[in-house]
Amino acid sequence: MNRVLWVIAIFCALWIRPALAEPKDSPTPYLTLKDITLHSAYPVKRNIVTTYFWIGQGSTSYSDTTNYASAWDRAWTRNYGGVDHPEKRVASAQLTTLPKKFAPTLNPFYVALPFNDIKYPELAAKYVPWYSKQTYRDNPLQSQCQGRWIMIEFKGRVCFAQWEDVGPLRYDHVKYVFGTDRPSDFNKAGLDVSPAVRDYLGLSGLDKTNWRFVDNDEVPYGPWIEYAEQAILFSAIKNEARQRAN
Secondary structure: OOHHHHHHHHHHHHHOOOEEEEEEOOOOOOOOOOHOOOOOOOOOEEEEEHHHHHOOOOOOOOOOOHHHHHOOOHHHHHHHOOOOOOOOOEOOOOOOOOEEEOOOOOOOOEEOOOOOOOHHHHHHHHHHHOOOHHHHHHHHOOOOOOOOOEEEEEEEEEEEEEEEEEEOOOOOOOOHHHHOOOOOOOEEEEEEHHOOOOOHHHOOOEEEEEEEEHHHHHHHOOOOOOOHHHHHHHHHHHHHHHHHOO
């Protein structure tokens, strides 16, 4: 999201400070599809092989790419607070796991998708449904994909996360991310998720999930809305939605 809009949202939220909407009572400790109400028409990507990665990850046997920085944040590990190690974790509320040695200062529910709008601006202008020419003119180095919310479903469980990096492996697969193509590289993986997403959904490493984009006001309260700017912005968005409904 444009940094100016972040500042506006934070300013509004600090003045308004409405209470965050609590989730409805549910017999399960996690969200399911029946708990979700959507109004946007983004298509669902079905049966996508889903791998996991983490902030601060080094190179692997199949990729020389490291995740000390993201495609859009050169100081990603430092800004997060440390390495989001997938095994050195502690259990938190609502099926969430967090790093054992520090409290993250960015949302631990993050994902990577194989397209970089900054590197391929012409493809972004053609395929990204929320693309803004004015935003690009104002700052061509500001990603219009970073921070975008997606919903992920696996065996009935539903999780929400933010797009914060590019991968797995490809950087140009716009026709998969925003079109009808299928992933084709490395076991046909098309979605990388963080350890927190992995643990919330109960993923093992090469499971197949369904995912789709969602608008900000469709994101329900959950462990993905408890971190700094996300929580403040969520409060402002929900208050605006309530005002429109009245």
